[in-house]
Amino acid sequence: MTIDPYSDIPAYKQLAAGLRTMIDSGSLAPGQRVPSESDLVQRYGVARETARRAIALLRAEGLIQTIQGQGSFVADRQEAVTMRFPSGTEVAARMPSPEERRAFGVPEGVPIFIVRDPAGRESKLRADRNVILFAEE
Amino acid sequence: MTIDPYSDIPAYKQLAAGLRTMIDSGSLAPGQRVPSESDLVQRYGVARETARRAIALLRAEGLIQTIQGQGSFVADRQEAVTMRFPSGTEVAARMPSPEERRAFGVPEGVPIFIVRDPAGRESKLRADRNVILFAEE
DNA sequence: GCCAATTTGTGCGTATGTATT
DNA sequence: GAATACATACGCACAAATTGG
Numbered sequence: 001m002t003i004d005p006y007s008d009i010p011a012y013k014q015l016a017a018g019l020r021t022m023i024d025s026g027s028l029a030p031g032q033r034v035p036s037e038s039d040l041v042q043r044y045g046v047a048r049e050t051a052r053r054a055i056a057l058l059r060a061e062g063l064i065q066t067i068q069g070q071g072s073f074v075a076d077r078q079e080a081v082t083m084r085f086p087s088g089t090e091v092a093a094r095m096p097s098p099e100e101r102r103a104f105g106v107p108e109g110v111p112i113f114i115v116r117d118p119a120g121r122e123s124k125l126r127a128d129r130n131v132i133l134f135a136e137e
Numbered sequence: 138m139t140i141d142p143y144s145d146i147p148a149y150k151q152l153a154a155g156l157r158t159m160i161d162s163g164s165l166a167p168g169q170r171v172p173s174e175s176d177l178v179q180r181y182g183v184a185r186e187t188a189r190r191a192i193a194l195l196r197a198e199g200l201i202q203t204i205q206g207q208g209s210f211v212a213d214r215q216e217a218v219t220m221r222f223p224s225g226t227e228v229a230a231r232m233p234s235p236e237e238r239r240a241f242g243v244p245e246g247v248p249i250f251i252v253r254d255p256a257g258r259e260s261k262l263r264a265d266r267n268v269i270l271f272a273e274e
Numbered sequence: 275g276c277c278a279a280t281t282t283g284t285g286c287g288t289a290t291g292t293a294t295t
Numbered sequence: 296g297a298a299t300a301c302a303t304a305c306g307c308a309c310a311a312a313t314t315g316g
Contacts, residue, residue: 010284013235020234036300047286052301060197060245062232068301069293080229089271092217093230093248093264095199097157098150108197111230111248111264127230127248134226134271147303173281184305189282205282206312 003044011046015054023063023074034064034072062109062128075107080131088118091132100124140181148183152191160200160211171201171209199246199265212244212265219268225255228269237261 001018003011019035022028035043040051055072058064066072085091092114096106104126106112111127125132138155140148156172159165172180177188192209195201203209222228229251233243241263243249248264262269 005285012284038300049287050285053284055301060232061234066301067294069295069299071300082227085271087224087272090219091228091269091271093250095197095246095248097198109232111232113230132228132269134222134228135224142304149303175281186306187304190303192282203282204313206280206314208281 001044003046011044012050012053012057015040015044015046015051016057019054019058020061020063023058028074030074030076030078032074033070034058034074036071059107060109062107065107075128077128080129082131082133083115083125084133084135085115086118086136087134089134090116092116093127138181140183149187149190149194152177152181152183152188153194156191156195157198157200160195165211167211167213167215169211170207171195171211173208196244197246199244202244214265217266217268219270220252220262221270221272222252223255223273224271226271227253229253230264233261 003014005011007014009017019028028034034055037048037051037055040046040054041048044051055064055066059066059072063075064072065075093111094114096104096110096112100106100112101108104112104124106126106128113125113127113130113132115123115125115132117123138158140151142148144151146154156165165171171192174185174188174192177183177191178185181188192201192203196203196209200212201209202212230248231251233241233247233249237243237249238245241249241261243263243265250262250264250267250269252260252262252269254260
């Protein structure tokens with residue numbers, strides 16, 4: 001994988017696309033560390049900001065999580081719990097506010113479900129760990 | 138609203154919080170233009186990157202949309218269509234890939250529903266314009 | 275069509291702070 | 296303490312898109 005600075009596609013998107021391919025193909029497995037910013041800078045000859053932007057893009061897609069002082073890691077996708085809800089239930093989804101992110105411990109790039117039961121009561125669930133199933137008991 | 142550069146809270150988060158308050162309170166109404174980067178730089182005495190980061194934060198939350206050459210605009214929230222699905226339907230949500238974003242015309246900060254019907258067929262819906270209702274016909 | 279002004283996008287450099295190992 | 300890694304913040308320059316004259 002190389003970066004073409006003369007391409008119409010911005011360098012940070014090219015870089016993100018390359019990393020995304022590695023994640024999708026499994027060559028970067030869930031839990032595994034993504035190359036550090038310095039790594040990307042050296043290997044691909046880009047500025048640090050360019051590397052950071054590629055990382056930020058994947059983080060916003062929910063593909064990786066970043067921890068200061070440690071690095072970025074490929075997110076787990078499979079371990080979702082199926083939650084069962086009865087007829088009349090309404091489900092919305094949106095990105096959480098920073099307060100909701102803190103409250104639920106949700107990383108960047110992860111939406112939340114807003115589930116409203118027939119009585120109008122709302123509950124929120126992080127969308128990376130839950131799947132909604134419509135079915136009576 | 139002022140920015141305190143000596144606060145523990147980063148300047149761009151302070152700025153984003155101020156703008157978020159204006160949006161939530163309706164003082165910045167849906168469809169209305171958010172102050173430009175240059176405006177923010179001049180009014181609050183921050184660097185352009187700081188202003189851009191505040192904007193990017195709100196965009197990632199789905200609160201605003203940005204159009205190159207025009208500016209950022211407060212997103213509409215209310216106009217969601219209710220989609221009805223039968224028992225056995227499974228619903229997940231996640232952020233779209235860039236390809237899915239293009240395919241569905243979804244702006245940044247907007248998740249998509251992945252709806253799987255009892256037969257296993259998948260369909261995708263943008264989460265800012267759709268609500269899922271579980272109910273038989 | 276053209277040009278200028280405005281606004282966001284991309285990319286580089288530097289410096290310093292914070293967190294982890 | 297040292298090394299590594301990410302976070303914040305400033306500066307600069309030019310590109311791309313839109314709008315208005």
